[in-house]
Amino acid sequence: MKKAFYLETFGCQMNVVDSEQIAALLTGLGYHQVGSAENADLVLLNTCSVRDKAERKVYGHLGRFKPIKDKRPDLIIGVGGCVAQQEGEKMLEKVSYLDLVFGTHNIHRLPELLQEVEQNRQRGCETTFHDRDTRLNLFPERTVQESVTRFVTVMQGCDNFCSYCIVPHVRGREISRSSSDIVAEVKSLVAQGVREVTLLGQNVNSYNLKNDEDVSFPQLLELINGIDGLQRLRFATSHPKDLTAELINCFGSLDKLCKHIHLPFQSGSDRILKLMNRGYTAADYLDKVARLKLVCPEIRLTTDIIVGFPGETETDFQATLDLVEQVRYADAFTFLYSPRIETAAAKMADDQSALQKQQRFDRLLDLQQQISAEIWETDSDQVLPVLVEGESRQGEGQVFGRTTWNRIVNFQGSTDLIGKTVAVKITKVFRNSHVGELAEAE
Template sequence: MLDQVTKVHDETRQGEAYGPEATETQTYTKKFYIESYGCQMNFNDSEIVASILKEDGFGPTRNVEDASLILLNTCSIREKAEVTVRKRLTEFRKLKQRNPELLVGVLGCMAERLKSKLIEEEKLVDMVVGPDAYRTLPALIEEAETGQKTVNVLLSREETYGDINPVRLDTNGVTAFVSIMRGCNNMCSFCVVPFTRGRERSRDMDSIIKEATDMFNRGYREVTLLGQNVDSYYWVSEDITVTFANLLEKVAQISPLLRVRFSTSHPKDITDEVLFVIAKYENICNYIHLPVQSGSTRILQLMNRTYTREWYMKKIERIREILPDCALSTDVITGFCTETEEDHQETLSMMDYVKYDLAYMFFYSERPGTLAARRYQDDIPEDVKRRRLAEVVELHRGHSLLSMQKDVGKTFKVLIEGTSKRSEDHLFGRTDHNKVVIFPKEDHKKGEYVWVKVEDCTAGTLLGTSTGKA
């Protein structure tokens, strides 16, 4: 779908190795090493996989040399991610030459799309497991240990892993992701997700509340509810129907000390009901990620986004009417099929209209299997895509800096997530607008809420001093 991602205030992680929770004390004779690529959903899936493997006698390790099982949880959204994964698999093949009993597997979206190439043509892996087949991992591992190549990439209309308690592998002990649904029914023409993750299905509310409550009782102070399109969450039992607004409220009611975020929203599905719930609860963050993709109605129609430029702008107006202090972030794709300079200028003018606080910006690259790949020619030269992307990035950086500068002199409630990477004497946390704040450590600790007065900023970070515990 997308390539050459440029992110400001990036909250996702690429190719990150997972290790055990700080509370992990059990020793294991078999160990697994896992790297995860792509969206937050993939990282949450890796935690589900870890839970399944621990039940099968495997323990997590951060040291790839100690592993008897190496897994890469992959993403097909961007070509760059696939190139990176192939490079890593080539490196792991060298480990297998030294240790023939080592098993290497590929999980996730890339696994589903490239199963035959990875196993038969390139002979890079021992097993390929799709996003809906993680429960079969123990059986697949057992078969692979006999020398057989194993594959399960069947998609499901029911699987939500709602009964599995994820193992928090790479955690700060403060923030966590909770998956509320899987798959996607939106057929955006540029996107491969409906083909790699299947149709949309919602997890039962009770299991979500139980997991979020467990996180809070274990000391976590922020949960992010995850889905490809959280606003279309819809769960029905015998005597109750639950919408996303209902679920959001239930999670917020766990405790006023538990911050709640969610991602991602589709502009066509986010409702006034959701906005009013956000306004009602102080612990639901005033932050909405609302991908626009393009500012041109013509391009939006080609993308099958099901809204127009004018409709999106009215949705922004409604958000600001109900939530005047709400921070907004977005995704933008430049250089989609047939995009003209006029279309591009409409995207720039949309960004000027909204002035997003955060943005994830890409230029388009065709992904095999998508509707766009079948219907349209990828006809915009790469140098034009890159130039347009650079213009989008430059414009957003100005908006981001203005957004940060507006906060100088104000005091915010900040949840401390850990020590600053640049200084052991400073801590970092986030406002409910999802802006990173750095301030002197003093006697504060991770997991606390503190009031921080902002004294300065960069285009991506607020700098301040604590005025006391919140």
């Protein structure tokens, strides 16, 4: 009888790809995936530690599994990902019923760790960082899935060491895959029916910056844009300091590159940006945004913003509001600053009260929601190309897809449309999605 595993994934798209590798490894060991921990022989959490709330959520979820373990002592519980990398052996000390911990460089060790638990009831932990060559050989073979869209990892790690960010500490230093491997993977995915790929990296803009022997990121985009059968191309996440003129020009020259970019600015204050070690000023950022809009007038931007960074003043915060009003983002991911161990910002003095931070956060949220509503309302009554991805969660014979701006659109349609780009007239605009109807052919 096959054993069952239950897997929860937290955090970024990179973790989604890692979970795909975890699932493939477990399938190879004879496991099958189930939708609840109660029905599993193995429970795994693939975790995120980018903010304190995400880390606390992991421990909260582990607590949910204790009653199941009490009833079934043979249940194996494991934690992987960034929290595992950060905490290591401490997780085993904190959670007595946890069996195994594996870090971001050690997904390939999971079968070995699992065997130790199954056969010897030996709790295990592996959080070793590997060198560049070893890591490049550990990029997984992609599994066959019925999917219209897929993520493709082009690089891992980060060398920026922004003062608030734990990513370099839990993901390691930057490495870039060879362009030939990436192109081959995309071609393979397209042959399986994939029509849109999103290239992933902690900072995709720095792809191969330290390797003159392979192509640059804009050149990689050109290569992938030329793959027959691929309809759309996206990438995330971008660091503004590495957004070159060559990359900006891709939005005007590559027909498959979607007219959307996620470009975190974090703060509109030059003083705070310097403390954050971001490597650009507000003026630098606004100049690049202006060039993006010049090259591609239809482009829409999304961003990340941190409120309450240590030492932030009302003047600093007002500069952030001013930048939001100037750029007019379609959407923004807004966060209250959360100190992370090992980062430089965690040691900085901070005299702001929690109430003050929350009030600023609410002001920012109100402004951004107003701007988002105005931008998305312009889609109303427009006929837009939508790549159909699958059946809608709304049911009732609806399918869903996304616009070039990554906006979900639900509409009445046959599942025969999945994988095709169709013209949809937008009839209703909600906060997080659109409703539309198939446009009649002219």
